[in-house]
Amino acid sequence: MFNLLLKRPQNIKNDVLSGLTVALALVPEAVAFAFVAGVEPLVGLYAAFLVGLITAAIGGRPGMISGATGALAVVMVALVAQHGVEYLFATVILMGVLQILAGIFRLGKFIRIVPLPVMLGFVNGLAMVIFLAQLKSFKVTGENGEEQWLSGEPLWWMLGLVALTMAISYFLPKLTKAFPSSLAAIIVVTLVAIGLHLDIRNVGDIASIAGGLPEFSIPMVPFSLETLLIIAPYSFILAFIGLTESLLTLTLIDEITETTGRPNKECIGQGVANTVTGFFGGMGGCAMIGQSMININSGGRGRLSGISAALFLLCFILFASPLIEIIPIAALTGVMFMVVLGTFEWASFRLLGRIPLPDAIIGISVAVITVFTDLAIAVITGIIMSALVFAWQHAKHIYLKSYKNEQGSIVHELNGPLFFSSVRNFNDLFDPKNDDADDIILDFKNSRVYDHSAIEAIDSLAERYIKAGKTLHLRHLSEECKQLLNNAADLIEVNVMEDPHYHIADDKLA
Numbered sequence: 001m002f003n004l005l006l007k008r009p010q011n012i013k014n015d016v017l018s019g020l021t022v023a024l025a026l027v028p029e030a031v032a033f034a035f036v037a038g039v040e041p042l043v044g045l046y047a048a049f050l051v052g053l054i055t056a057a058i059g060g061r062p063g064m065i066s067g068a069t070g071a072l073a074v075v076m077v078a079l080v081a082q083h084g085v086e087y088l089f090a091t092v093i094l095m096g097v098l099q100i101l102a103g104i105f106r107l108g109k110f111i112r113i114v115p116l117p118v119m120l121g122f123v124n125g126l127a128m129v130i131f132l133a134q135l136k137s138f139k140v141t142g143e144n145g146e147e148q149w150l151s152g153e154p155l156w157w158m159l160g161l162v163a164l165t166m167a168i169s170y171f172l173p174k175l176t177k178a179f180p181s182s183l184a185a186i187i188v189v190t191l192v193a194i195g196l197h198l199d200i201r202n203v204g205d206i207a208s209i210a211g212g213l214p215e216f217s218i219p220m221v222p223f224s225l226e227t228l229l230i231i232a233p234y235s236f237i238l239a240f241i242g243l244t245e246s247l248l249t250l251t252l253i254d255e256i257t258e259t260t261g262r263p264n265k266e267c268i269g270q271g272v273a274n275t276v277t278g279f280f281g282g283m284g285g286c287a288m289i290g291q292s293m294i295n296i297n298s299g300g301r302g303r304l305s306g307i308s309a310a311l312f313l314l315c316f317i318l319f320a321s322p323l324i325e326i327i328p329i330a331a332l333t334g335v336m337f338m339v340v341l342g343t344f345e346w347a348s349f350r351l352l353g354r355i356p357l358p359d360a361i362i363g364i365s366v367a368v369i370t371v372f373t374d375l376a377i378a379v380i381t382g383i384i385m386s387a388l389v390f391a392w393q394h395a396k397h398i399y400l401k402s403y404k405n406e407q408g409s410i411v412h413e414l415n416g417p418l419f420f421s422s423v424r425n426f427n428d429l430f431d432p433k434n435d436d437a438d439d440i441i442l443d444f445k446n447s448r449v450y451d452h453s454a455i456e457a458i459d460s461l462a463e464r465y466i467k468a469g470k471t472l473h474l475r476h477l478s479e480e481c482k483q484l485l486n487n488a489a490d491l492i493e494v495n496v497m498e499d500p501h502y503h504i505a506d507d508k509l510a
Contacts, residue, residue, distance in 0.1 A: 011302050018300030019308030021183040022065055022291050026052070026313055027324055028332055029067070029291070031207050036073040037283055038080040039088065041207040044068045046214040047282030049313050051273040056306025059269030060262030061250045063301045065291040065309060066273065068283055070133070071241050071375050076283060079234050087231060090219040092284035094235035096275030099243055100268050108263030111247040117359040118382035120348050121366025122248055125378060127344035128371050130290050130336060137333040157200055158330050165189050165334025180298035182335045189331035204325025211317045214280040241376045242286035246270050248379065249287040256296060290339045297342060358389040395421035400429050409439040415446045420453035430461060432468040440465060445476040451505045455484045480504040
C-alpha cells in the first residue's frame, strides 16, 4: 500500500478528503441504524469506526467502506428486545467467527454464481431503499408524538438546501476535481444555514455523538449451551446477510473501477472486524453501498480512504462532536440523493424489450423484494429464479441424431445435457417397439449426464428396450454413470480411451 502511495502521491489527498466526506455521512447513518437495532448511538458509531478501520486495512477490496448497516440492524432488534445488548455483542463475535471460516474455506467464490439480472435488481433495489430511507428527513415528530411531514417554510428550506447540495455535487466536478464535491456541498450548505440563522434540523437534533474511546470487555452473558442456542441462529443470519451485501458491493465496485477485489480475503476481513467489534461494544456491520459510492465518486480508491474515514469518525466522537452536530440534515440528505442517482442503473430501462423476458422479470423481482423484505432474501430468490429459467431453457436442447451403421445396428447419438429438467424430453425421443433393428446403440459422446434423475432415466430406457426384446448398448458413459446404473449394468460398452471422466451430482456417491 505504501509503495503505491509513494508512486502516486496524489492518491493521499484524494483518499484523505474522500475519507472525510464519508465520515461526515457515516455519522447520521450509524446513529439511525443504532436506533433501529434498539441500542445507544455510540454502539452504532463504535461499530462504524472499528468495522470501517479493520476492513479497510485487511479486507479484500480497497476503497470499499464498511460500517453499521440497516440490513443487519433490522435482524438485531428482536434479539436486543428479548435478551439485551450484551447478547448482541456475543452474537456479533460469533458472527465474525463464521465469516472468518467462510473466508478460510474459500466460500467467497460463490458470489460468481449471481447472474447479471440479479445484480441489476440488487443495485436498483438498494438505490430505492436508500432513497426511501432519506424521506425520513422530511418528517418531524408532532406534539402528539407521531411523525408528520414537513410543511410550509421548513419544507421549502429543506428542499432548497437539498437542491443546493445536489447542485454543488453535480456541477463542481465539471469545474475542478481538486476537492471532493460532496464535502464542498456539506461545508457550503452548513455555512448557508448558519449565516441565515435557519431553524432547521441538524445532526445534533438526532443524538449527541460525543464519547470516549471504545473499551475492551467480554460480553456479560452466561457461557452455556443455552446462550449458544440463543445467539447461534442470529449469528448465522447476520453472517450470511453481511457477507452477501459485502460481496455484492465488492462486485459492483469492481465493475465501476475496472479492478478486481478478493472475495475470500474480504470475508476474513469482515469476520475479524466483527469479532473485534463485539469485544469493544459495537453492533457489528458490513459493506455500505451508499458510503462506498460516495467514496469512489469522491476519488477514494485506496485503503487509506477507508482508514481515514474511520479515523475521522473517531475524531468526531472524541473531539469535534459540537462541529459535526451543526451540519444540517438537508446537506447529508442531498449527498445521499446523489448516491441514489449514481447507484441506480438507469440503463436497465433501455434494456427492457431488448433482453429475454425472464431476465427482465428476475431483475424487477429482485428489486421489489429488496425494497419490501431484505437483500439476502432478494438475492437468494433471484438466484433460484435464474436457475429454474436456465434449467427450463436447457431442457429443450436435447435431441437425437440416428443412423444405421455397417453392421445394421441403429445408432442413436444423444446431443445435449441430460439432467432432471430434460428427462421428460429424453424419454420422448425413444420408441423401442418401433425401432427398425433389434440391436440399438445409444451413444453419449456428445452428451453429459449430470444427476441422479438422468441415471434413473437411462435405467428406465434400458428396461423398456429389454421388455421390447431388443439389445441396447450404452457407449461413452462416465465411471460414475456405470456405478449408478442398475438395469443397464450389462449393456454398457467400455472404451478406456474415449469414455469421459466427470462427476455427477448424486447422494449415493457422496
